[in-house]
Amino acid sequence: MPAGPSRADGAPGALRPSRPAHWGRYPAAMVQPAPGPGGEGAALPARDGPALRVSGLTKRFGDRAAFEDVSFEVARGEVFGFLGPNGAGKTTTVRTLGTLIAPTSGSAEVAGLPLSPQNGEAIRRRISVMPENPGLYSRLTVRENLELFASLYGLRSPGERIAGALDAVRLADRSEDRCGRLSKGLRQRVGLARALLNDPEVIFLDEPTSGLDPVAAGEVHDLINGWRQRGVTVFLTTHRLAEAERLCDRVAILNTRLRSVGSPKDLRASLFGGSLVVETATPLPDPRAVFAGVAAVMEWTEGGNGTYLLSVADPRQAAPQVARAVVAAGADLISLAESQHSLEDVYLQLIDDDGSAPR
């Protein structure tokens, strides 16, 4: 059984906070389980195992598959990125796991409960979903919007929860403003405050930074990091690959079918292997002879002007051998560096592998 990714310091999401300490956190009072009316909350089974377990999940609309045979697990407390081109099925997956639509086949567990019509209400108590459009009542104030959702979740002490959520997104001073008069960034923050109200085990965020300026997007990132520190599981769909690389412990790349799952680092290593970029002062007279003599070099290509790209299994092990070989060949070594691939490279490679344009 997967134990989930390690949460070592230095993981992509472990960023130094650049905002006030309270940003992304909310009072301990808000961490109490939300009791359901009629005591429904009390009857819920114990929370162990992964936050999400998806197995062979498929959703079809007629002949068209929105997503097909999707399987993955998300550990509790993990920030899991869900990437894919437009129409890849990301939003439909979120809606399916959020109990809004029924899968055609396959199975899933959400927050410890099997995804089934019977469990819909119980699952919805344990999760929050923020769609791309936060969906606020524009004629109601920020507080009134949150009051509605606090009541729908049957929260005790809704006033405290609302105050805590507003503090967490730094909107306490805008609570009496009508949502229709807020900027997109502020509306997004209200949506995030709403997502916090029921103290969810799993938060689904569908493109939470779509249309936001870098500062506003950075604030959302800080909030997500705050949740990570509290052990909340975040399921994040995004088009921003740099965002996913920065925030997510692992990412899945979907193009109707799941193309890959792993940490950004593992995906890079798996897809591109290791590579070294060698630059010499002048082109090597016989590069074939130089690199063939280094056992660690699997392939090499010439980039021109004394630049060579070498495929290696382990760049750290291969680099000294390559350096010695180049120097032994009488060349002046200008630089020797590990080639860096971004998550974007991984993404584009996987999507290109499908051999067709995104749906």
Added chain:
Amino acid sequence: MSGPDLGRLLAMTRKEAREFRRTPFILGAMVVLPVIFIIEPLIDIFRLGSSTPASAVQKVVGVTFLLMLIVPAVLPSTIAAYSVIGERDQGTLEPLLTTPVRRSELLLGKALAAMIPSVLVSYVIFGVVLLCAHLFAANQTVVATLSNGPEILAEVLFAPLLSGWSIAVGTGISARASDVRIAQQLGTLASLPPLAVTALVSFQVLTPSVPVAVGFGLGFLVIDIAMWRVVAAMFDRERLITGARALAAGGGGGGGRPPGTVRRIQMVQEGDHE
């Protein structure tokens, strides 16, 4: 399965009421319609002389009762027609449906918010017309007819029941329509047929009596309940969100799996659960 949760139901009603108060169209309708439906019948009543023939008086009374019932029949349908499609248009339906709110709570909450003001407005109009007729009408026959017990009973019973029909139809149309204005127009049209039945009583084609009023009231009640069952069945989360009906419900079933194409990454523990 327990019944609707009162807290969630009232939360929906409160939210709707707040929105109505801040929606000029609805607020305007709530103010303008009563004024029209008070002034118009009073003019007719005040024009009746003391010696106006009974048939003419009955005609005025019939029109008056009918006008009284137009408000609970038409006004809530306009509001209800906006209720679901309006949520969808402003993108609030999806977050709403991801909360534990049940279909019954959502629909009843919205229905109450549309019904309570409509019925209250209808009763206020009727009360004001009755009071003004008592105080100022020259024709005493019209006062006596307006104060007729079965007529009043029919008014009191029919107003909420017509409103119930109207809201059910409006909500049903709203759940399936793709445009607010079309939904409102269709809702208004669909709310009118029951008025034909009330017209039979108002114009004494059917002699107003307590059994007739109660009988028709019960008939409306049965129709309302049936209509609400139909509307509740039409309120399908998946269809509302995606515009498509669920082809295979029952998530959690272990459907057959085609050969997997997932590219596994060596260092990621993804395979154990399969």
